[in-house]
Amino acid sequence: MNEGTVTRYGASAGELADLLAGWGEPAYRARQVWDGLYRQRRPLEELTDVGLPLRSRLGEALPLGLAPLHASTADDGETLKWLWAAGGDGASVETVLMRYPNRATVCVSTQAGCAMGCTFCATGQAGFERHLSAGEVVEQVARAQHASPQRVGNIVFMGMGEPLANYDATWAAVERLHDGFGISARHITVSTVGVVPGMRRLAAERLPVTLAVSLHAPDDALRDELVPLNRRYPLAEVLAAAREYLAASGRRLSFEYAMIGGVNDAPAQADALARRLRGFSPAAHVNLIPLNPTPGFGAPASPPRRVAAFAERLRQGGVGATVRRNRGTEIDAACGQLSTRHGLGGNSSRSAPVTMGQRRGGS
Numbered sequence: 001m002n003e004g005t006v007t008r009y010g011a012s013a014g015e016l017a018d019l020l021a022g023w024g025e026p027a028y029r030a031r032q033v034w035d036g037l038y039r040q041r042r043p044l045e046e047l048t049d050v051g052l053p054l055r056s057r058l059g060e061a062l063p064l065g066l067a068p069l070h071a072s073t074a075d076d077g078e079t080l081k082w083l084w085a086a087g088g089d090g091a092s093v094e095t096v097l098m099r100y101p102n103r104a105t106v107c108v109s110t111q112a113g114c115a116m117g118c119t120f121c122a123t124g125q126a127g128f129e130r131h132l133s134a135g136e137v138v139e140q141v142a143r144a145q146h147a148s149p150q151r152v153g154n155i156v157f158m159g160m161g162e163p164l165a166n167y168d169a170t171w172a173a174v175e176r177l178h179d180g181f182g183i184s185a186r187h188i189t190v191s192t193v194g195v196v197p198g199m200r201r202l203a204a205e206r207l208p209v210t211l212a213v214s215l216h217a218p219d220d221a222l223r224d225e226l227v228p229l230n231r232r233y234p235l236a237e238v239l240a241a242a243r244e245y246l247a248a249s250g251r252r253l254s255f256e257y258a259m260i261g262g263v264n265d266a267p268a269q270a271d272a273l274a275r276r277l278r279g280f281s282p283a284a285h286v287n288l289i290p291l292n293p294t295p296g297f298g299a300p301a302s303p304p305r306r307v308a309a310f311a312e313r314l315r316q317g318g319v320g321a322t323v324r325r326n327r328g329t330e331i332d333a334a335c336g337q338l339s340t341r342h343g344l345g346g347n348s349s350r351s352a353p354v355t356m357g358q359r360r361g362g363s
């Protein structure tokens, strides 16, 4: 976004009130607009209780920060993915909406790209472009909600980027999602690759969000290879920070583990993982994510039977485990597949360019 531009979902309630007061509007107007955008979750254009001239003026003063470049659907329309050009520099990011019968979950990106370089992750393979602002994160949720008949009740910070490497914007977005949209803290999950200082900061915050820690290996030798950040914050330190988070009362915790065939899915590795995590049970559990193959990583996904056996072995070792079903794999919308450098839109028969006149040339 251009320096100094306040976007629609970047503006605070106070900034909105100041803007409207400066235009000579009565004080209730700001509450009305805020209520419409956040509590009612409606697009500005649909706030018909605000007169059209004022809506137009607001739209110009507080522009949206994301322009849709492409949208695609999978799972019979239950999964939607957007590719956006973020304002100003046009950095590209993705958002995934997963609809269920009575609710919806939005997976947000916190950075364009990611600097952490996890070898199996498409975003990591693409490298780092820039941090997103809090307004750009909140807007992803707003725009997904506008497209969803179901109420968005869960947010997962599992899109592109490492949330705790962009701490301030991530936390400001969490607060707005909670205070503005009214999404409860336990339904907001922040996933981290193990940025220990960020995990410690998170433990001291006022909202007990759910923390997900991406492990992927039961020992440092293997984790060093898969997750380069492990060389800076090894497993013992990551687990100690996770323990601190758990100890900060009421916090919840889960561990993520991408199942990579022949790399981290052996029974002995399940046993080693169970030994390391047993102390957390039952307050924490492991989510096994079958690897989504990416172009830059040679190993295959673990076969389903091997994933099930790994889960069972963890349970026998005293650690709760579930296998996560991957939504949207055929449109590259699943965990770790988000990358704007390739696979734009995936399956062409189900994806359609969004024509908004803001398409970036050459991408």
Ligand code: SAH
Residues within 6 Å of the ligand: 120, 121, 122, 157, 158, 159, 160, 161, 162, 163, 191, 192, 193, 212, 213, 214, 256, 257, 258, 289, 290, 291, 292, 293, 294, 335, 336, 337
């Ligand atoms: N940077 C954060 C959050 C985004 S990634 C993190 O790493 O935790 C969300 C989850 O998807 C992480 O657990 C990540 O390790 C996992 N993931 C990344 N690439 C994947 C892939 N190719 N297959 C399956 N899971 C993957």
Ligand code: SF4
Residues within 6 Å of the ligand: 114, 115, 116, 117, 118, 121, 122, 123, 124, 125, 159, 160, 161, 162, 193, 214, 336
């Ligand atoms: Fe970044 Fe997470 Fe991908 Fe690692 S897995 S490269 S931290 S987005």
